[in-house]
Amino acid sequence: MTTPLKTPPIKPSDAAPKKPDVPSVSLKRLAVTGSAWVMLGFGVGQVLRLVGNVILTRLLSPDAFGMMGIVGTVRAGLGMFSDIGLRPNIIQNKRGEEPTFLRTAWTMQVIRGIILAVLAAALAWPMAILNNEPRLFLIISVAGLTSVISGFNSTWLLVYSRRIALAPVTILGLITHFLSLIAMVTYAWYFHTVWALVLGGFVGSIITLIASHTVLAGIVQMRFQWEPEAVRELFRFGRWIFISTALGFLTNSLDVLILGSFAGMSVLGFYVLAKNISRIMQQALMTISSKILLPVYSRLVEHGTKKLRSRMFKVRAILLAVSLPPIWALTLWGDYLIALLYDDRYQDAGWMLQILSAGSIALAIRATIGPVLLAVGDSFRQMINIAIRLALQIIGMAAGAYIAGTPGFFVGLALSEWLSYPVLVYLIRPYGVWRPLLDVLAFGSSFIVVGIAIWLN
Known part of the structure; x- marks a missing residue:
């Protein structure tokens, strides 16, 4: 029996879906198909990113591009923190498709998203002082609200990855990327400001949220639930993931945060361009x-x-x-x-x-x-x-x-x-x-x- 690539109709039952026995031939076929979708999504996404990048560098000055790098770094950090290990946990855990497990994970994700938005607002002023750029205070505070939106995404999106059924998620990602890019370029065209990046983040987050509960909704409808055993399992695996995520954010972003403070926004702008391409x-x-x-x-x-x-x-x-x-x-x-x-x-x-x-x-x-x-x-x-x-x-x-x-x-x-x-x-x-x-x-x-x-x- 192969793993289904299409999500079955919504059922009212809370019983865990029967786990398919995936033979090696089926696993290989899923891996090949999934890899094709991943590379298609990545390739088209990189083309969109490059086109948008070239356009934005002509609409914004290098120092503005440096600020965009800092805002992007903060947004990436918030995205990493909002995961708290839920994705790998659901992928590798034997309960990864049980409704109770998924709803408990969703509840934790919502709570985490709200906390992250508060932390972003608290960190905005130190970031502005560190980089000698007062405008970063409001920009980071507002951009942090995307964590609240992403926190409400259905955890069924993670089940697609568990099943290596990546076509729907890839298509959603490309649509989201394209519409976000249109919003950023349009705003930058008229106003020539770093707020274009913030707007693009909101557009992408809202589209993903809506799609996760409608066209990509699975057999488990999200609602607040708190099962102690599921919480223990999530924390048992996720406690180290949480620390890893925090360290991973610093690993991927500390260079940007440090360079901007001693080399200036223009040099940081050059660096962000080079880093993205490399x-x-x-x-x-x-x-x-x-x-x-x-x-x-x-x-x-x-x-x-x-x-x-x-x-x-x-x-x-x-x-x-x-x-x-x-x-x-x-x-x-x-x-x-x-x-x-x-x-x-x-x-x-x-x-x-x-x-x-x-x-x-x-x-x-x-x-x-x-x-x-x-x-x-x-x-x-x-x-x-x-x-x-x-x-x-x-x-x-x-x-x-x-x-x-x-x-x-x-x-x-x-x-x-x-x-x-x-x-x-x-x-x-x-x-x-x-x-x-x-x-x-x-x-x-x-x-x-x-x-x-x-x-x-």
């Missing part, structure tokens, strides 16, 4: 990791880590063969790409893009391994992994800035990504799934590319 392939892998590898690895773990180990090598080899060459190209010729896409004001983003792309090589390799820890339910080791990576980033940025100023800041950040790899390898060793030959080939060839890039520049 992370394109890494973001694609992280999307596949979250939406495909995590549910696939979770199903394979149910049959033992030996089966997981045998399947991982082939999956990772394919993903790295596809993702590394574009990152190598950005490492070698990122400055030419910036010169082609942007006007003369943004050319300093070119050398930044090359350095950050070199760091993204290690990010890409780690992205294909990382889901193992959550798939086996080891959220504690996942937390340790992110904590050590954050520490290495802080050391790298501080040491680099002290030795060579702003360029050293970027080099230290990129180098910290390479140093994070052996930490992850050590943490997954107890599960016997690491295949060193593949990673030796990936890092060895990448080291040659980085050497050529240094020689050319």
